[in-house]
Structures are given as C-alpha cells and as structure tokens.
Amino acid sequence: METFKIAESFVSINGEGKKAGRLAMFIRLRGCNLNCSYCDTKWAISKKGDAELMTAPETAQMVKEAGVELVTLTGGEPLLDENISGLIGSILALPKVELEIETNGSIPIRPWRERDARLSMTMDYKLPSSGMEESMCLENMEELKPWDVVKFVIGTREDLERAKEITDRFSLCERAIVYFSPVFGALLPEEIVEFMKEHKLNKVRFQIQIHKVVWDPEQKGV
Ligand SMILES: C[S@@+](CC[C@H](N)C(=O)[O-])C[C@H]1O[C@@H](n2cnc3c(N)ncnc32)[C@H](O)[C@@H]1O
Ligand SMILES: Nc1nc2[nH]cc(C(=O)O)c2c(=O)[nH]1
Ligand code: SF4
Ligand SMILES: [Mg+2]
Numbered sequence: 001m002e003t004f005k006i007a008e009s010f011v012s013i014n015g016e017g018k019k020a021g022r023l024a025m026f027i028r029l030r031g032c033n034l035n036c037s038y039c040d041t042k043w044a045i046s047k048k049g050d051a052e053l054m055t056a057p058e059t060a061q062m063v064k065e066a067g068v069e070l071v072t073l074t075g076g077e078p079l080l081d082e083n084i085s086g087l088i089g090s091i092l093a094l095p096k097v098e099l100e101i102e103t104n105g106s107i108p109i110r111p112w113r114e115r116d117a118r119l120s121m122t123m124d125y126k127l128p129s130s131g132m133e134e135s136m137c138l139e140n141m142e143e144l145k146p147w148d149v150v151k152f153v154i155g156t157r158e159d160l161e162r163a164k165e166i167t168d169r170f171s172l173c174e175r176a177i178v179y180f181s182p183v184f185g186a187l188l189p190e191e192i193v194e195f196m197k198e199h200k201l202n203k204v205r206f207q208i209q210i211h212k213v214v215w216d217p218e219q220k221g222v
Helices: 057-068 084-091 138-142 157-169 189-198
Strands: 004-013 021-030 052-054 070-075 098-103 119-124 149-154 177-182 205-206
Touching: 004 057, 021 057, 052 057, 057 084, 070 084, 070 205, 149 157, 157 177, 157 189, 177 189, 189 205
Parallel strands: 021 070, 070 098, 098 119, 119 149, 149 177, 177 205
Antiparallel strands: 004 021, 004 052
C-alpha cells in the first residue's frame, strides 16, 4: 500500500484560517512545487529529508488516537501527492472529523470538490513578493465554495494593492471567506488594517498567525 511522507505531525491550536483557535492535528507532507520567498516551512519543501512513511489507514488511526475533531493537512504542498485522495478518504471515514487542506493555489482543486461537507480548502493566492504569482491556477477561483478560505499573505504595499485587485476581479468575497494576513514580521499589520478601513473592505477578515504569538516564531511542531 502506498505511503505518505509525513515531515511532522502534532496537535496544537490551529493558528490560521477560519478554524483558528481550535485544537487540530497537523499532518505536514514533504515536498512542494513552489519556493515562496517568505516560506516559514522551507525545511519541508524538499521531498528528501526526515519523514515518517505512513499509510492512509495508519495516519487515520493516529488521528483517532489523538482524539481531535479537526485535521489540517499541510506541507509542503499536500495536493502534490498523487495518492492524496486515499489519505483524504481515510481521514473523512472517521466520524465527526473535519478536514482542512492548506494548499498553495497552484494545483487545480476541482478533483476534491463536492467530496464531503467536512472537507474545506484554505487556498493561498501567492502575491508578487512571494515570487510565485505566475504559478497561480486561476481556474481555482471558479471552484471555491462558501465554506472555503482564500488567504492572501501580504509582505509589501504592492502585495496589498494586488490582493484587493484579485479580490475584486474574481468577486472573492461573494464566493468564499477572504483573509488578509501579514507575512510574519514584514509589513506592519496596522498598514493592512488601515488599507481595509480606507477601502471599506467590510467582507475581508484580517488575521495573524496565532501560534507565532503563543510560541517562539521559529519553533517547529506548534
Ligand atoms: C507553509 S504553507 C503549507 C501549505 C501550502 N504550501 C501553502 O502555501 O498554502 C501554510 C501557510 O503558511 C503560510 N506562510 C508561510 N510562511 C509564512 C510567513 N512567513 N508568514 C505568514 N504566513 C506564512 C503560507 O502562505 C500558507 O498559507
Ligand atoms: N498552530 C499552527 N497552525 C497552523 N495552521 C496552518 C499551519 C501550516 O503550517 O500550514 C499551521 C502551523 O504550522 N501551526
Ligand atoms: S507553497 Fe507553501 S510550503 Fe511551498 S514554499 Fe510556498 S509557503 Fe512554503
Ligand atoms: Mg505553518
């Protein structure tokens, strides 16, 4: 049976997205197709490196034993794994467990739509300062559901303007839940809030990664 390269797994409070503040089990898969300038998980971008090889049923058993009702599948880029459907299926087979997938916006999300009401996507749109904007899969914008999240991680003034432009162009606030979040320690968070006030962005939500306030921002496994 196929195995998944799990770079780390841990239970913490979810620090990002619409489920922020709730206990979650994080499952971080190795390997990413992008290389964002600000990535706080660069150590997991390469397929090579320390990882635990686990099958989908073993991973689901680990979630069951942890006793959590929320799973965040992240990475690296979790949707890169060609067998990811098997892992998604095993996790959703656990009663009551909700699954959130953190994805970078470059991979079509269509194959995982309509799957289960307990599955939601937290999808980034990579802005200019990431250096990865040209990899964005724009057809994903049409696939968003009202329970999904689109996240803009903002590092510069140019990013801020671009986030608004993309939000307007694709009517993102009508399609999904939109977050504006600073690259940790980069653009002043106040600047984002002032921009939201100035442009009356009533439907956009501001967020800071909570785990980096609770723990040392460099700490792994939290
Ligand atoms: C490490 S990524 C893994 C999932 C997927 N590759 C992606 O980019 O969405 C998880 C989330 O952390 C965010 N992130 C990474 N580095 C960050 C930083 N320095 N400040 C704020 N958010 C960051 C990413 O933008 C993404 O939303
Ligand atoms: N506490 C905590 N919450 C998170 N939400 C998304 C994360 C990620 O790296 O994808 C993350 C993470 O690394 N830690
Ligand atoms: S897509 Fe996600 S994991 Fe990959 S480099 Fe960018 S932030 Fe890091
Ligand atoms: Mg993280």
